[in-house]
Amino acid sequence: MTVLQYWHVDAFADAPFKGNQAAVMPLEVWLDDDVLQAIGEENNFAETAFVIPDGSGQADYELRWFTPTEEVRLCGHATLASGHVLLSAGGADRVTFRTRKAGILEVRKAQAGYELGLPLIPTQRGSWDEAAALLGAEPQEVWLNPEGYGVYLYESEAAVRAIEPDMRGLKALGNDQFICTARGSDTDVVSRVFVPGGGVDEDSFTGSAHAALTWFWTEKLGRDQFTAFQASQRGGHATCRREGGQAWLSGDCVTVVKGEFYLPSEG
Numbered sequence: 001m002t003v004l005q006y007w008h009v010d011a012f013a014d015a016p017f018k019g020n021q022a023a024v025m026p027l028e029v030w031l032d033d034d035v036l037q038a039i040g041e042e043n044n045f046a047e048t049a050f051v052i053p054d055g056s057g058q059a060d061y062e063l064r065w066f067t068p069t070e071e072v073r074l075c076g077h078a079t080l081a082s083g084h085v086l087l088s089a090g091g092a093d094r095v096t097f098r099t100r101k102a103g104i105l106e107v108r109k110a111q112a113g114y115e116l117g118l119p120l121i122p123t124q125r126g127s128w129d130e131a132a133a134l135l136g137a138e139p140q141e142v143w144l145n146p147e148g149y150g151v152y153l154y155e156s157e158a159a160v161r162a163i164e165p166d167m168r169g170l171k172a173l174g175n176d177q178f179i180c181t182a183r184g185s186d187t188d189v190v191s192r193v194f195v196p197g198g199g200v201d202e203d204s205f206t207g208s209a210h211a212a213l214t215w216f217w218t219e220k221l222g223r224d225q226f227t228a229f230q231a232s233q234r235g236g237h238a239t240c241r242r243e244g245g246q247a248w249l250s251g252d253c254v255t256v257v258k259g260e261f262y263l264p265s266e267g
Helices: 033-043 076-088 129-134 157-161 167-172 207-221
Strands: 002-011 020-026 047-053 061-066 094-098 104-110 113-119 124-126 141-145 149-153 177-183 189-195 200-203 225-230 236-243 246-251 253-263
Touching (some): 002 076, 033 061, 033 253, 047 076, 076 104, 076 246, 149 207, 157 189, 189 207, 207 236
Antiparallel strands (some): 002 020, 002 253, 104 113, 113 246, 124 141, 189 200
């Protein structure tokens, strides 16, 4: 039997049971992909993050993320959770991660807990009538990115909160993120994010979606920083800042569980 270290972290949260849950599991070497996927399914969080020391010299660690059903190209909240686990264990102020499809990511300590640096995700004005209909409320504007990020602009926070999507219908469209957003009442921006094709009907807080929202709303608002709230059942807050080609998301993390994961030996 192999014993793996395990952390359950609530990311973009200042108290337990808020923000988005992630499992963080540091490894010495990569396990087989089917084992990583099975662990992600067993944990049943939006994402399980796995890190190993990076031997390429490009970053401190290599990082991969698995939902209960698939490996994803980018996950923000589980990256923040990974940074929290690693930075809490030592005296460093920052940690970098090499990823397979999203480049080099960084988490650093900040006044609000941590800052997470993600690549900005630009979108262009477009249309997707089938998706808009399945969301159950007609958006004012639709902005799309070819890598599966769609921003759907609504007239008010109340309209975003009232959305009742057809999850089965959205799932049939693929593993796109359906990011519904509007100007907020208590924060500059509010959003809800649906990813049923990726195994997550409604996400609690989505860092990668806020990399798209950072591009979108800094263009709309005409300034480089804004406050954001993801209006899921758990809820999650961030301050989003645009700097060059990066979206910097500020938020805190809370460790809820630290323990051991028992992996059966092969054979």
